Amino acid sequence: GAGVSQSPSNKVTEKGKDVELRCDPISGHTALYWYRQSLGQGLEFLIYFQGNSAPDKSGLPSDRFSAERTGGSVSTLTIQRTQQEDSAVYLCASSKRALEGSGGELFFGEGSRLTVL
Amino acid sequence: AQSVTQLGSHVSVSEGALVLLRCNYSSSVPPYLFWYVQYPNQGLQLLLKYTTGATLVKGINGFEAEFKKSETSFHLTKPSAHMSDAAEYFCAVSYSGGYQKVTFGTGTKLQVIP
Numbered sequence: 609g610a611g612v613s614q615s616p617s618n619k620v621t622e623k624g625k626d627v628e629l630r631c632d633p634i635s636g637h638t639a640l641y642w643y644r645q646s647l648g649q650g651l652e653f654l655i656y657f658q659g660n661s662a663p664d665k666s667g668l669p670s671d672r673f674s675a676e677r678t679g680g681s682v683s684t685l686t687i688q689r690t691q692q693e694d695s696a697v698y699l700c701a702s703s704k705r706a707l708e709g710s711g712g713e714l715f716f717g718e719g720s721r722l723t724v725l
Numbered sequence: 726a727q728s729v730t731q732l733g734s735h736v737s738v739s740e741g742a743l744v745l746l747r748c749n750y751s752s753s754v755p756p757y758l759f760w761y762v763q764y765p766n767q768g769l770q771l772l773l774k775y776t777t778g779a780t781l782v783k784g785i786n787g788f789e790a791e792f793k794k795s796e797t798s799f800h801l802t803k804p805s806a807h808m809s810d811a812a813e814y815f816c817a818v819s820y821s822g823g824y825q826k827v828t829f830g831t832g833t834k835l836q837v838i839p
Contacts, residue, residue: 641827650831651769651815664826699768703827713759714817714827716769 610634614700614717621690622725629685629720633702640683641703641714642675646696654698657683690724697721727752727818731830739838744788744803746833748816751797758799759817759827760790769815775799786810811837 613632621627633640642654653667657677668674672690677683687694698721701714732747750756760772773784780792786809790801799816816830 643829651829653826653828656826701769701827713771713774714761714769716761718768 612700612702612715612717614698614720616720617718618721618723620723620725623692624689626686626688627690627722629687629698629700629722631683631685631700631702631717633681633683633700634715635681637702637704637715638680639703640677641701642683642685643699643701644696645699645719651699654685687722690722692724695722695724727756727820727828729816729818729828729830731816731833733833734831735834735836737836737838738806740808741805744801744806744810744835746801746814746816746835748790748799748801748830749797750799750816750818752818752820754820757819758790758792759819760784760788760799760801761815761817761829763813763815763832765812772801772814806835806837808837808839811835 612634615630619627638659640657644652644654655668655675656664672688675683675685697719699716699719701716703714728751730749738744758775761769762772763769772788773782773790775782775792783789788801788803790799792799813832813834815832817827819827
């Protein structure tokens with residue numbers, strides 16, 4: 609597709625279960641971001657992938673959170689032993705590198721809404 | 726390190742009135758600045774951006790923003806609010822280095838009163 613695709617769009621899980629959220633970025637975009645948007649909060653940065661560089665994991669809130677990006681394309685965000693405070697909308701975005709003239713514009717997916725009961 | 730501060734988590738304006746959403750940034754290098762909009766139950770989309778050149782930038786739906794280096798500001802304005810402008814607006818900063826992590830503000834919800 610032409611845009612950033614995320615799945616599932618909605619996920620309800622029980623406390624303590626593991627969840628995986630998937631992001632398929634725009635073809636050719638080398639940068640991929642995960643953000644979390646909680647009710648009443650702004651966009652919380654989680655992790656950033658840029659090409660073959662080591663990812664910036666500085667925003668991951670705990671070691672229960674991890675993400676990988678395979679083949680420089682699809683990314684999976686994994687949350688282990690989910691807690692109720694993990695309930696949020698998880699947004700994925702992709703972009704070209706700034707040096708390629710896009711100015712770092714991000715293209716967002718529709719998000720994955722996670723509800724932990 | 727870079728950061729963005731949006732003043733006012735909620736702003737209400739009457740239909741037809743001026744919209745002014747405030748954004749101040751902190752960056753140790755020349756910034757790239759963005760405004761994104763999120764309509765209810767939708768994803769974020771780019772409203773406008775400043776990278777280099779003209780400091781007054783125009784975006785979609787009649788919005789514009791002016792980069793003021795001396796004030797480290799990038800406020801968003803629209804002369805006349807429409808009901809359809811009701812949304813959440815996010816200011817963001819990046820920079821022109823090779824690693825250009827984008828940092829967002831906490832967002833401002835705009836309510837338009839008929």
